[in-house]
Amino acid sequence: MKVATGSVIGSSLLAGCLGDNGAGDYPPSTMTFVNAYSEGGGVDTNMREIQPYLEEELDTNFDIEYRDGAGTRVAANTVAQEPELHSIGGTLSPATPAAVAIDEYEGDELEFTLDDIRPVGTISEEAAVIRVREDEDRFTTIEELVEYGEDNPGELTVGSSGPTNRNVLSVIQLMEETDAEFQIVPYDGGGPTETALLQEEIDVAARSVYNSADVNDETLCLTIYAEENPEPDLTDDAPPVNDALGTDIDYDPSNGIQFYFVSADAADEYPDRFDTVVDALEAAMQNDEYIEDLEEIGEEDKVFHNGPDETEEILENAYETYVEFAPMFDEYVQ
Structure with a gap:
């Protein structure tokens, strides 16, 4: 009995010592x-x-x-x-x-x-991308989107996780480098942003390559914020934004x-x-x-x-x- 008790006490002391560093009964x-x-x-x-x-x-x-x-x-x-x-x-x-x-x-x-x-x-x-609905007929390229935003300032709504998300920044960078003006609509996450796009609550969604792959079949990707497009199949072979527009956007922040x-x-x-x-x-x-x-x-x-x-x-x-x-x-x- 004493041996058994001693073993229990010793084990308890050992567990206590390990517990100080976080070992023992971890994880729960x-x-x-x-x-x-x-x-x-x-x-x-x-x-x-x-x-x-x-x-x-x-x-x-x-x-x-x-x-x-x-x-x-x-x-x-x-x-x-x-x-x-x-x-x-x-x-x-x-x-x-x-x-x-x-x-x-x-x-x-x-x-x-x-x-x-x-x-x-x-x-x-993953890199930032710009998506629109597959049936969108006002613009089907990033050049046409920017032109529309220049001719109709503030009319188009662009949804994104926000309000200070990197995808929001990608839209800001686009406006800073062109004369287009968009209305940014922040959402609490990518899921609600994509739902809003598909339900026509917004005109454009600022998303990311893999995070928006689930709506790839229902949307058209217009551009990607990267030197090269690593996933043409997931992004409709969209061009890098600087290549398409001749802009000088820094891709790293987005x-x-x-x-x-x-x-x-x-x-x-x-x-x-x-x-x-x-x-x-x-x-x-x-x-x-x-x-x-x-x-x-x-x-x-x-x-x-x-x-x-x-x-x-x-x-x-x-x-x-x-x-x-x-x-x-x-x-x-x-």
Whole structure:
């Protein structure tokens, strides 16, 4: 009995010591994935694709919560305040760094800073695109869209995840480089934006290559914000915007990178837990079955993995860029 008791005590002490670093009984049987956008959008799609492999690596199940709104601030703040590292957030850069930059520019009280969240890693990368309905007859090329926007200033509505999303910026860049004038209509995620386009609530949708692949058959892609079009089949072989219009738009600020993150305080309190999540994400993204799943739908090229340090650098660069662009959002998005 004493031996057994001693073993129990020893095990308890060991678990306690490991618990200080976050090992022991981790992860829990259920974790929460906090999506900064609405159901059906790009973050949701990517999570659904990798979810079984991430769950396998962590030996857990994920409940998905949609905390869309306020330019990703709700989700970021929700995860930042979770103390046990039982929640993982999914969002976009530059959207989340942009939220901090915009709040600072406008003098608002910061709901969170980049120091409050800890990147786990990136999951995908994709370029911005401009889409219209397949039956749209007023313009079927980016040149015709711009011409219409010049001849009818403010008439056309362009929907996007917003109000400070990179896709919004892509529309602002287009207006800055041409004489076209559009009315920007922000939505809480890609799903609602696409629904609004198909239901004719808006004329144009500013989206991304893979995030809008689900409406490829019902829409026409007019242009892509990239030096070359990596996915002609998913984008109607749309031309790069600078090639089509002779503009000089910088593509990098509108290039979207999805990343996962946790509470910085929880990561500091439980470093072993953080390492467990980091390793699990990397392993899941390297899973052969996951890659095969993406190959079957022609989206394997979107995979873009960086570890925590590299991702943190990406976020810092995005923040600095959006400090520069903040006045434009104030001017163009009402």
